Amino acid sequence: xxxxxxxxxxxxxxxxxxxxxxxxxxxxxxxxxxxxxxxxxxxxxxxxxxxxxxxxxxxxxxxxxxxxxxxxxxxxxxxxxxxxxxxxxxxxxxxxxxxxxxxxxxxxxxxxxxxxxxxxxxxxxxxxxxxxxxxxxxxxxxxxxxxx
Amino acid sequence: xxxxxxxxxxxxxxxxxxxxxxxxxxxxxxxxxxxxxxxxxxxxxxxxxxxxxxxxxxxxxxxxxxxxxxxxxxxxxxxxxxxxxxxxxxxxxxxxxxxxxxxxxxxxxxxxxxxxxxxxxxxxxxxxxxxxxxxxxxxxxxxxxxxxxxxxxxxxxxxxxxxxxxxxxxxxxxxxxxxxxxxxxxxxxxxxxxxxxxxxxxxxxxxxxxxxxxxxxxxxxxxxxxxxxxxxxxxxxxxxxxxxxxxxxxxxxxxxxxxxxxxxxxxxxxxxxxxxxxxxxxxxxxxxxxxxxxxxxxxxxxxxxxxxxxxxxxxxxxxxxxxxxxxxxxxxxxxxxxxxxxxxxxxxxxxxxxxxxxxxxxxxxxxxxxxxxxxxxxxxxxxxxxxxxxxxxxxxxxxxxxxxxxxxxxxxxxxxxxxxxxxxxxxxxxxxxxxxxxxxxxxxxxxxxxxxxxxxxxxxxxxxxxxxxxxxxxxxxxxxxxxxxxxxxxxxxxxxxxxxxxxxxxxxxxxxxxxxxxxxxxxxxxxxxxxxxxxxxxxxxxxxxxxxxxxxxxxxxxxxxxxxxxxxxxxxxxxxxxxxxxxxxxxxxxxxxxxxxxxxxxxxxxxxxxxxxxxxxxxxxxxxxxxxxxxxxxxxxxxxxxxxxxxxxxxxxxxxxxxxxxxxxxxxxxxxxxxxxxxxxxxxxxxxxxxxxxxxxxxxxxxxxxxxxxxxxxxxxxxxxxxxxxxxxxxxxxxxxxxxxxxxxxxxxx
Numbered sequence: 001x002x003x004x005x006x007x008x009x010x011x012x013x014x015x016x017x018x019x020x021x022x023x024x025x026x027x028x029x030x031x032x033x034x035x036x037x038x039x040x041x042x043x044x045x046x047x048x049x050x051x052x053x054x055x056x057x058x059x060x061x062x063x064x065x066x067x068x069x070x071x072x073x074x075x076x077x078x079x080x081x082x083x084x085x086x087x088x089x090x091x092x093x094x095x096x097x098x099x100x101x102x103x104x105x106x107x108x109x110x111x112x113x114x115x116x117x118x119x120x121x122x123x124x125x126x127x128x129x130x131x132x133x134x135x136x137x138x139x140x141x142x143x144x145x146x147x148x
Numbered sequence: 149x150x151x152x153x154x155x156x157x158x159x160x161x162x163x164x165x166x167x168x169x170x171x172x173x174x175x176x177x178x179x180x181x182x183x184x185x186x187x188x189x190x191x192x193x194x195x196x197x198x199x200x201x202x203x204x205x206x207x208x209x210x211x212x213x214x215x216x217x218x219x220x221x222x223x224x225x226x227x228x229x230x231x232x233x234x235x236x237x238x239x240x241x242x243x244x245x246x247x248x249x250x251x252x253x254x255x256x257x258x259x260x261x262x263x264x265x266x267x268x269x270x271x272x273x274x275x276x277x278x279x280x281x282x283x284x285x286x287x288x289x290x291x292x293x294x295x296x297x298x299x300x301x302x303x304x305x306x307x308x309x310x311x312x313x314x315x316x317x318x319x320x321x322x323x324x325x326x327x328x329x330x331x332x333x334x335x336x337x338x339x340x341x342x343x344x345x346x347x348x349x350x351x352x353x354x355x356x357x358x359x360x361x362x363x364x365x366x367x368x369x370x371x372x373x374x375x376x377x378x379x380x381x382x383x384x385x386x387x388x389x390x391x392x393x394x395x396x397x398x399x400x401x402x403x404x405x406x407x408x409x410x411x412x413x414x415x416x417x418x419x420x421x422x423x424x425x426x427x428x429x430x431x432x433x434x435x436x437x438x439x440x441x442x443x444x445x446x447x448x449x450x451x452x453x454x455x456x457x458x459x460x461x462x463x464x465x466x467x468x469x470x471x472x473x474x475x476x477x478x479x480x481x482x483x484x485x486x487x488x489x490x491x492x493x494x495x496x497x498x499x500x501x502x503x504x505x506x507x508x509x510x511x512x513x514x515x516x517x518x519x520x521x522x523x524x525x526x527x528x529x530x531x532x533x534x535x536x537x538x539x540x541x542x543x544x545x546x547x548x549x550x551x552x553x554x555x556x557x558x559x560x561x562x563x564x565x566x567x568x569x570x571x572x573x574x575x576x577x578x579x580x581x582x583x584x585x586x587x588x589x590x591x592x593x594x595x596x597x598x599x600x601x602x603x604x605x606x607x608x609x610x611x612x613x614x615x616x617x618x619x620x621x622x623x624x625x626x627x628x629x630x631x632x633x634x635x636x637x638x639x640x641x642x643x644x645x646x647x648x649x650x651x652x653x654x655x656x657x658x659x660x661x662x663x664x665x666x667x668x669x670x671x672x673x674x675x676x677x678x679x680x681x682x683x684x685x686x687x688x689x690x691x692x693x694x695x696x697x698x699x700x701x702x703x704x705x706x707x708x709x710x711x712x713x714x715x716x717x718x719x720x721x722x723x724x725x726x727x728x729x730x731x732x733x734x735x736x737x738x739x740x741x742x743x744x745x746x747x748x749x750x751x752x753x754x755x756x757x758x759x760x761x762x763x764x765x766x767x768x769x770x771x772x773x774x775x776x777x778x779x780x781x782x783x784x785x786x787x788x789x790x791x792x793x794x795x796x797x798x799x800x801x802x803x804x805x806x807x808x809x810x811x812x813x814x815x816x817x818x819x820x821x822x823x824x825x826x827x828x829x830x831x832x833x834x835x836x837x838x839x840x841x842x843x844x845x846x847x848x849x850x851x852x853x854x855x856x857x858x859x860x861x862x863x864x865x866x867x868x869x870x871x872x873x874x875x876x877x878x879x880x881x882x883x884x885x886x887x888x889x890x891x892x893x894x895x896x897x898x
Contacts, residue, residue, distance in 0.1 A: 013483070014478070039157065044159055044160060046168060046453070046456050047369075048297070048483060048484045049300075049484055050464075051371055051372055053221065053478065054478065054483070057478040081159075114482060
């Protein structure tokens, strides 16, 4: 097994994201998987949604991922004002060998509004980041970055 | 979640919490209403604001106590539902939600007023409906606020603080400059006869009370506040004190500069006064610009905070199943409760079309006043019921005077509204009631502290109260008994037990096969042996299905693959919203005892639902022994004993070991009566507990033990369960542990 995929951190943002991620990593020889969901905090203002509501949603996301992967995974909920930063922090703390992301594209507008976490993950990283194509988005390859 | 993470989740400091309150409240009173308020009561309207502040302060104290005891999302609604049960919860939740929507419509029209002073907006006529400039502005602004919350544009903590501090600063300069231009004679007569003199004060309060609807919003985000025991009361009470003072001063300034009669006819009195006040330093236009800017900021932040708060209330109501969970889905990309925000937004836009700001303000107030009144009653109930979980860091001074005054003044102020607004209030209470009876009652399972209190003291409380409590008790939610299966040997006994319980409670059985994958072989094992596990799983679950169906109970089956099967039981119980878990316990059942897992400590301290753990030596409920020392776990044991007794016609023996014979006899008799076990054989004895249980168990076929002293599950997992009694008894042993709130749990064991 490639050591890069020994202990992989999978950031998952939503149920659809979990499904896309599971489909994307299908077929790769991945060792241990730690799924991380980051609850974005406003850092001093009320959040977009109740923290507990986000935590409950995260449990659902993990459940979808577990069912899609059909194998045991570790899961973790993290909190942070900067989602990418929280993911890096988690990756170091759990001793991840790499972060595996499946960017789900979307229009410029959507990416602007949601902060394009995938881009931050790739550009600000100090850990290997493996970017996998979103297999569900057929024929829409322009936004997919292939990893060596 | 570790405690460090929990700290991260709480990022609202004292200033941020205070600015939520101040930012939401400032806006209405000063920027939108002074004209109408002046027309209502003249200069005496300053006293109307003070009266509003005093009424709010009573409720603010009660909200602080409840908030520190239960820092949960949802705020006022949550406390009322928790204390008074889902009937009042429905009324409070719907009232709070719609109250916020009315108030938001009011704030946005205020925003539209200020927008219309410098942006040329059209007036539109649709059929007979005339939509004013302010309404056009309000519709645009309202749509913008909803969209911002829908996509969850990122707001930083500092921005809110900056907005509120800017507002307070502008208003302070405004007050100082205005005060220098004020003429005390303009304030005379202080109680003008045209408005009804001093009698106009409270009707004035009824009108301006909408200016105080911010303090309770702090409680809706209580779960995000750092050190809530200190910061929550500080923010709630502090914000009421600050805004009341500011309102009173500014009202005096406004009516000291311009006669109330003229002020009452102005669309934007604040701007008129700003022109005069700032005019003295040759900056009249700048003053108008500054105050226009402040007016826009203030009304926008009020509206925005209300929209956010209403989505929290929706979430809390959905969690208690008082509204459809559909409403509370989190958006795939934006991570916002988008449906809740869109629906609330729809209400706000519809209410903007009503147009009359006085009606909107009073509608918002009336619904909040109902909620505030109920909140004060909720506090009294929590104190009376004195449940062990209730442990507020802040307690109201002069209990019970403060909450009683809070309830009386909140409900009392409604009487000073116009008949149409009172009618609206009554209509909403009826709507909440009908909503509960027709929808929520069939869904929710949560019972209020009040109804538990009444039903548990049925002997001492008048019959009508008991039967009323019984009538409105929730009956909804499918009862789910989850059975994690690991060892095929015990499958039939566990499913039989679970089916008997599910049948008695009209619920379903969920059989879950938890296939343990050894740690070392992790993934490859899972992948390569999947077929094998599948086959094993299929066989076990098919058998379970057949067994459950002999009882005529609905059954669902699942397979879960995992390293740590015990932890998985907890996760699965949470995921499937199980009401009870029935599981086996043995060498090869769920996780080998003695394995130290750091994460396990967290989960086992917090059982997500009732647990029954069967040490299986054959399922033979012919003669059940129920040793009791009181407590919630024995209570669960009693329920199960009764239920099995009814299903299998078993004999039940209740055993209590006391310090003295007479004390033991007295205890057991009252306990048996309390738990409807009058028909059972009662044994009261003294001496060594374990010996007594062993002796009594000899003639029995099954023993049900409550986990009385310490966490049963915790001990099972850590392997520290030293109960010789379980090994020394020849028959099956059923261990019962009841779900309970974490706070209580932590207090007793943590």
